[in-house]
Amino acid sequence: MKAAVLEGIDQLVVKEVPDYKVGLGEVLVRVKTCAVCGSDLRIMHSGNPRVKYPQIVGHEIAGEVVEVGDGVERLGVGDRVAVGADVPCGKCYWCQNGMGTNCAINYAVGYQFPGGFAEYILLNELTVNQQVVNLIPDNLSFDEASLAEPLACAINGLEMSQLGVGDTLCIIGAGPIGCMMIELGRHMGATNIIVIQRSQRRLDMAKKYSADHYFLSDDPDIDAKVKGVTKGEGPDVIMITCASPEAQEQSLLLARHRARINFFGGLASTARKLNISSNLIHYKELTILGSHGSLPRHHKKAIKIIDRGMVHTAQYITHRFPLDQIHEAFHAAESREGLKVVVNP
Missing domain, CATH: 3.90.180.10 (Medium-chain alcohol dehydrogenases, catalytic domain)
Incomplete structure (x- = not known):
């Protein structure tokens, strides 16, 4: 064969x-x-x-x-x-x-x-x-x-992140799994879905899946825009579906208090180490998890x-x-x- x-x-x-x-x-x-x-x-x-x-x-x-x-x-x-x-x-x-x-x-x-x-x-x-x-x-x-x-991997990730009815879901990375999470997240009860993506081309492709808001990750006003569409709070669940240390770091800044953040996208062995302030996790009482x-x-x-x-x-x-x-x-x-x-x- x-x-x-x-x-x-x-x-x-x-x-x-x-x-x-x-x-x-x-x-x-x-x-x-x-x-x-x-x-x-x-x-x-x-x-x-x-x-x-x-x-x-x-x-x-x-x-x-x-x-x-x-x-x-x-x-x-x-x-x-x-x-x-x-x-x-x-x-x-x-x-x-x-x-x-x-x-x-x-x-x-x-x-x-x-x-x-x-x-x-x-x-x-x-x-x-x-x-x-x-x-x-x-x-x-x-x-x-x-x-x-x-899709099974997406189910596992959202299940572990305890996405619930009425939650705001933020997806960083609008590749195939990120787009699947838009559709799946809606059926699991997310009422406000935000998508953040590095490239405009991929962001435009993701728009067919009808999230509520789409932003570029390098927008200098990204924090204000995400807070603006979440009544100043930030998302309840953030799924990082791309292999990006920058996206993982960004997620802690965007999250609301008591948010669940899933480092879903695995990093290459050559990727740099994260540079984060653990006080963000401490004072926001964040839950950081992974799923694979x-x-x-x-x-x-x-x-x-x-x-x-x-x-x-x-x-x-x-x-x-x-x-x-x-x-x-x-x-x-x-x-x-x-x-x-x-x-x-």
Whole structure:
């Protein structure tokens, strides 16, 4: 089969690799769509301790089951499925108590387990048993369903941030996940949604998702403008959905007292350290938290949300490429010319 294999830093090669052989409890899926995530770009350029070369990356996946191993009962040949990324080990304290994103092993598709930038993906017994792979309704396209994975991460983030009915939600970073949080936040009860973005082009693209206010992050009057649309208080919840130390620092200045601030966007290992006054946290009684990845239950919810039209994932896809053009796909994602880039092997 053909696959895009990461052989080292900035060494992504499309080539023929041996076909998978399906074993006990495993499921073989013909990949129809694998979307490009920002973490795929970071893995390619900077590596990741969980990714050992050579490896097939890619974790936002949808496809069709073509073979199942002995012992598999929940899935069958012909099933249309979407695949989550995070795979609980099922044995540690965190996984057994429903908090698998804190697992020390932190298994994930496209990291320790081969990913979806390939014609086929073999889902091992653990991935199948932990219900990381889920059926998708017939009315959803594979492209739409592949975005259940990033949407699941957005659900986890807003859930952990305790977004509630009547809250003001501020999203710093208007990329695909930031825009998903506009739609999702509205359904979760946010009555005032503010979006802050560095580039005017991305800010304009985000306007189709109908937040209440849109501001550029480098506006010298940003603090006054945010206070002006929140009755002088600031937002209740701030989600930093970009990989920016500046945005994380800015969030503490914008937040209202007792706000919840989620450092959702992971920083590159080479990013500078934050320069913040801890007195802001102390006197405002702020809650600073982080969230990453998702649990299998979030992935199931994401599929339902997409199916109900609550988050319109079809609108996010602006570029499509075949597997042979994966370098062009990665370039399109890095250029931020659109929102979501998908590869159709």
